[in-house]
Amino acid sequence: MRKHFSAALALLLLFTGLLLLTVSCNTTGSGNGTGTGTSGDSSVFIGKDNMPQVLFVQGNELNLSGGKLTVNGKEIDLTDKDVQVTGYDKDKLGEQTLTVTYKGKSTSLHVTVVPRVQTAEQYLYFQGESMDAVSLRLKFTRDDGTSFTVKAGDEGLTITGFSSDATQDELTLTASYRKGTDDLSGSFTVSVVSPEVSFKKPRKTAYGSHETALDWLGASLTLKSADGKTTRNIAVTDLTASGFDPSVAGADAPSVTQTVHVSYLGREMATFDITVTYSEVSQVRDIAANLMSLDWSVYIRPDPLMHYPAGTTEEQGRMAMQALSLYESLSDSDAGLITVNEFNAIARLAVTYGYNTWQTTLDESYKGVFTVSYGEVSFDAATRADAQKGYDRLNAGEDARDEATALIYQYSTLLNNERFLKNSKDVLLYEGAEEDGKKVELTVDAMATIVLPEGTVRQIAQVLDKMLTMEDTLSKVPAGWSVDGLSAYAADIDTVYDLLGKVDASAVSDSSVYELVNSWREGGDFFEILYRYYYGLCASEDAAVAKAASEKVNKLTDYRLPTPLKEISLPYVYGHTLQTAMQSIAGSLTGEEDAVPSLIESTMFLYYYRQAVEGQEKILATGDAMYIDLYNLLYASILTSMTTGDYGYYELNGTSSYDSVYTKVWDAYIAVWEKAEEDPSYVETEEFGTSVAAMFRAFVELRPNQQYNFLKALNYLYSDYHMPTMALYPDDNGLYSKFATYIYAYYMNKLGVQPDAASESTGFDIFTDLMIALEAYANNDANTFGQCMAEVQTKYKAWSGTDKDAFDRNLKFLYDRYMNYFAMFDKTTDADGKEVYRYRGADWGEYKEIVEQLDAELARAQLAQLYIDYLSQFTGESIPMYLAYISSYERIRVLADRLLACGNEDILRNYYYLPLGEKQDGDTLYAGVYDAEGNFTRYLTLLGINMEEYSKADNLRAFLRNNTDYFWSAVELVYPQIANPGTRFTFDDAHVNALMESFRALSPDERYLLLTVDSLNIYYGGLEAYYASIFSDSEAEKNLASALLGLEIQYISYLEFPDRSYTLEDGSVISTKEYLLRTWTSVKIAFSSLTLEERNDFQDHMGVMYDVYRNICDNLTID
Structure with a gap:
């Protein structure tokens, strides 16, 4: 298209040129700079190539030098003595037609007279403004008719005569331009008017006595000309205020009203009142x-x-x-x-x-x-x-x-x-x-x-209560009881046994509790009764009864009692049934269904899951082997499935599974749901409204990725099948969760919206658009979010009245939050010319390098997660790269902390809310770090590692962080199919020895903890692979290196479990220390068996490690 257009344009220009040439040859011409003969006489004219200067500055004399008149084909200088020119007025602005006469023949010449200085437009100032309030653009014309344009502030330009102190319809200014060969001066006019002032006071009008600065949020000042053509919105940073003095409020004057005077350019523009109270901060x-x-x-x-x-x-x-x-x-x-x-x-x-x-x-x-x-x-x-x-x-x-x-x-x-x-x-x-x-x-x-703590004091009361109850219960057993007669009090004894376990579990319990209860009973036989009763049952011919009784007797020494299993059974039955139903429904879907299934919500499953976990904890807390065995037999596998199976807790909640902020929203929702399920009239109570409002606000305050996790947990088909399409928007069939239903029920009531008139309610429209926008934002759907928020903004600005007041009281927080998000979007045009909304690009500035490092480490962690979590879906086996993942996470954590500590609001905004890179539906850095932390927590839990214990292992965490490249390179050595996507570790003696030395510098507990994390044996596997290559020419050295590494593992085990013993194949039992020293002996023998050359070579590569353990083991003695 562009080439065709250019060719056509060239042809058009050629044709026009030929036409003009024809006209100039056959007519006398007209217009500026053209000469025409009189009475149609074409024998006299001024040709276009002989034109003189035709543009003159006002006041300058006519100068036609250089121009020529053609008379009967002969060219005559316009300055010739026989050429006469009339009709020029040097003071008259505009176009003038001159008559040029030569020996009775004449033609016309059009010239233009202009002022020295011309303005690009008519400029207007408001009284009090400085000259630079307007971007002046001036055109200067030189004496030779050429011109140029400058703007205020350009080098060489000087403007004088400006003053906006008083209004003037025409204020004459002098402009001088002196630069290079130009030395020009002229005048032009501007107007100065008094503005019409419009001021909107700030939102905040109540201050505490400790606050030292006014909050201008919401304030605006607009200046407008009388004709409305000129408007200036004044930045609040250009305003000054007086009258604000919070220090006047104090104990003697707890509340003070003050009038704040707002000035601009030294002139007072408006006032507004504020209230200052003696704040708690000041107190x-x-x-x-x-x-x-x-x-x-x-x-x-x-x-x-x-x-x-x-x-x-x-x-x-x-x-x-x-x-x-x-x-x-x-x-x-x-x-x-x-x-x-x-x-x-x-x-x-x-x-x-x-x-x-x-x-x-x-x-x-x-x-x-x-x-x-x-x-x-x-x-x-x-x-x-x-x-x-x-x-x-x-x-x-x-x-x-x-x-x-x-x-x-x-x-x-x-x-x-x-x-x-x-x-x-x-x-x-x-x-x-x-x-x-x-x-x-x-x-x-x-x-x-x-x-x-208060809770501990309350536990003291609870212990006292249980002591009293136990004494009351067992008082039914008479003083002269017999073992054979105790079966008559079986229920009472069982109750007391239960209470003892609960007392023992208390944080304030100690042995004095049991001694006191025992002493309250005459004869001091309280525990005697319990032991006698259960001991008697141990002799039962029923093996199951005998076993159970024996276990109870053992547990009495710990004062623990099992909780009846029947109290926890229902959550497992119902939860398992619901999970099976969800799996069945999901398995039957094709993705082309017109309607959603009858079971679309996961709330009830998650409710029963929570109860099942509580039930498990309740049983395990008793410490009674019988109940624990029964639990494992009946319910443990169900809970495992409910936790890790398809559509289980982990899959539904994703990386938010261990997020306390996220789970608190679920806590709030489940609490409302449970009460509403028990009593439908609960939704009409004030408590319901208060709880829903708090629940919804907490949900709104979640980050978008947390909200997404919540929605996919709420509707189990949401992530994989997009069912429902919108979880928070009502369609003809209603809403798809009780969560959304409660929110709409509460806020529609607060907005005074009747269900049958919802379509006519602005409040309902804005609220539903906000809910769509919220969900779109959580799904990284920038365009839908932008479209909805644009609608919201337009409707809200045009809205007024009591309905809007009700909206502001209840939902302004939602509107404000998402308007802040909306400010991060731009409206643009896509490749098809369609208007779309896109996130603004993220400028990381000086933090770009950190961001790139963080992004790279996140990618590496995601690769490890792939092998840990998803490889088994394709191969049936996973590669447990926990150490690689956790070491990457330690880097991720530190890099993220550095970003979070930057104090730069723009960087933090980019981190939390803008996708990384060009993809509009990509994750934010925060979401990546959040997911990494969620998986990190899950992996530690799966490995049975106590989070608190790990979090205190600062040196270990630093070791993992500093040696991430080694662990990934070690994985690549052991598993060549897994390419290390990051920096590779330099495998040489210097780096390897430094690595091992830093490992040995860890505390024994930290070294053992690393071995616990390293289920894939990455640390030692990499070392063994390295030394196998170093000693590839000597099988003896290679074996000795492997044995020395194994010795270090034994030493770590010895430090962690010094009292552990080992049973050898011959049945003999030796201690951990003996086992270690036997291994050391074999290592020494292996070393001494090397040739001199091999010993020297081995010392060159592993001499430091060998000497370390020689010093340790030679100083250990058998007790």
């Missing part, structure tokens, strides 16, 4: 200021209470506890406003005064019931009446508690607050104090944890 700061002067550099040992600084008053102690209570109620952002020094001043006195008061009150109030000494609980209720009295006081409701008990609960809560403990972790209580010449290392958090 905390004021109390901290009062406590700052206390000197904590003196330490005196507790006797039994903690020492106060000199001059400390009771009132200050109460103030510290008040400040702590206020601090713990602050939002995270407000709490961050409290300085370290302020927090420390409060924390030190609060923990000291709080502990002293709590301990004194507890000792005085519960003497003869229980005692607490430095966090350890012991019971001393000598009589049942003492225990009953203590239980009644501890178990009383908040409104019925006596003053002492209320204080105990209150201080327990305050001093064990999560934020308080976290921020006081490294705060020395007695800063600068010494005892016996040593620094006193007691920290505030360590002191605080001596005070029992």
Whole structure:
């Protein structure tokens, strides 16, 4: 098309040129710069090639030099004495027609007179503005008729005469241009008008006394000319405000109204009122200021209470506890406003005064019931009446508690607050104090944890209650009982056995509980009865009964009791049935169905799954082998299927399975669902509304990838079959989950929308569009999201009235959140010319290298996941590359932390919300890291590794992170079909020895933990492969290298399990140490059997490791 067009254009131009040539040859011509003969006389004219200057600056004389007149084919200079020119007026602007006469013959010449300076348009200023408020563009004309355009600010241009102090219809400005050979000057006019002002006050009009800056969000100032043609939207950063002084609010004036004056360019434009209240932040700061002067550099040992600084008053102690209570109620952002020094001043006195008061009150109030000494609980209720009295006081409701008990609960809560403990972790209580010449290392958090948490105090009440119940229950057995007669009290004994297990499981239980209960019964035969009864059953002829009784007797020593299996059976039966149904429905789908199946929601399955897990935990917690064996026989495989099988918990929830924020949304939803299922009228209660609102807000606050995981867990066909197409949008058949149903029911009620009139409701339209947008965003559907949000924005802006007010009260948070997301999109045109919405590109700036490293490591982790999780679907076997994955994750974690710590909002926005690369439906970096963490947690769980234990192994985690390339390269050595997509490890003696040395520097527990993670034997497999290649010419050296590596494994096992023993083939039993030393002996013999050349070669490559274990083993002796 472009080539054809160009050819056609060339032909057209050629034709036009020929036509013009013909005209110039046969007519006299017309227009600027053309000459025509009079009376049609073509013998005199000015040819186009002989034209003089035809554009003149106003005031300049006519200059026709260079032009020529053609008369009867002869060319005559226009400056010839016989040539006369008339009709020129140098002061008249515009086009002029001149008459050129030569010896009675004449022709016309068109010239134009222009001002020296011309403006590109008529410029208007608002009163008070500076000249650069408008982008001036000026055209200068030189004396020779040539011109050029400049803009304000260009080099050489000077403009004078500007002032916007007063309005003027025409303000004359002088423009001078001096650059190069140009030295030009002229004038032009602009207008200065008084603007019409439109001001919208900020959204925030209520401030705390601690806030020092106005929040301009929502504010706007618009200036407009009277005719409406000129409008300027003024940035709030250009506004100034006066009248804002939060410091006036305080204890004496807790609430103050202030008028804020808004000015622009020194002129007041508007005012608005705000309210300033004496905030909790200010209260905390004021109390901290009062406590700052206390000197904590003196330490005196507790006797039994903690020492106060000199001059400390009771009132200050109460103030510290008040400040702590206020601090713990602050939002995270407000709490961050409290300085370290302020927090420390409060924390030190609060923990000291709080502990002293709590301990004194507890000792005085519960003497003869229980005692607490430095966090350890012991019971001393000598009589049942003492225990009953203590239980009644501890178990009383908040409104019925006596003053002492209320204080105990209150201080327990305050001093064990999560934020308080976290921020006081490294705060020395007695800063600068010494005892016996040593620094006193007691920290505030360590002191605080001596005070029992509220939940632990409640557990004391629970233990007392169980003690009372057990005594009551077993009191039915008479003092003169006999073994044969105990069967008559079987149910009572079973009840007591159950209570004992629960007491033993309590965090506050100790042996004193059982001794006291035993002493309350006359004769002290409480446990005698239990043991006698179960011991008698051990002699039963029924093998099953005898076995069960024997196990109960054994468990009595641990005071544990099984929970009846029938209490947990239903979740397994129903959950398994539902999972089977889901699998069957999914297996029957072809992808071409017109309607969704009757079972589309997963809620009930997940509800029963949770109950099944709780049931499992309940049974396992009893510790009774009989019930555990029964559980394993009946339900363990079902729960495994419900957890890891098709459409099980892991598959439904994906990488969110261990996400506590995500599961809390499920907790909230299941809680509502369970109550609504039990009582349908619950949906009409205020509690239902409050719960649904909290549930929905928590769901909205999830990240998009978490929301997607939630939706695919909610509707089990959502991910694989796109059923339903929209999980949160109602169609003709209604909604596809109770989750969505509850949300619509609540918010439609809040918006006053009747079901039969929903289509006529703007609120309903906006809400449903927002729900579609939410779901599209969670699915990375940028275009659908953009289209919906554009509709939402248009409808919302045009909306007003009470219905909108109701919407804002209830759903403005949803609108605001997704409008913020919408701001990250651009409307553009695709290849087909269709308007589409796309994410804006992510500019990583200086963090690009980190992003590329993170992306590369995520790709490597995904490859490991492929071999761990999905290879078995094709080959029947997986390659458990857990060590490679976890080492990659450790790199991912650190790289992600570096990005998150950058403090750059644009980078964080890119990280959380923008797809990486050009794909509009691609995952964000955050989603990749999130999935990596989810899989990491799942793998550790599958390996049976305690997350808390692993998280504390800092050196191991650093070792994994620093040697990721080795582990991947080792995998490639052992499994050549698995290519390492990242940097390869340099296999030489220097690097390998450094690797092994850093491994040996780990603690014994960390080395053993690595072996636990390394189920594929990547670490030692890579080393063995390397040394097999190094010693390829010597089978003896190769075998010795393998044996030495095996010796190190044995040494790690010995350190971890020094008391473990081994049974040899001949039946003899040896200790771990003996086994290690036998292996070392064989290694020494193998080394000595090498030739001199082999020994030297072996020493060159593995001498360091050999010497390390020679030194270790030669210094070990058999006890």
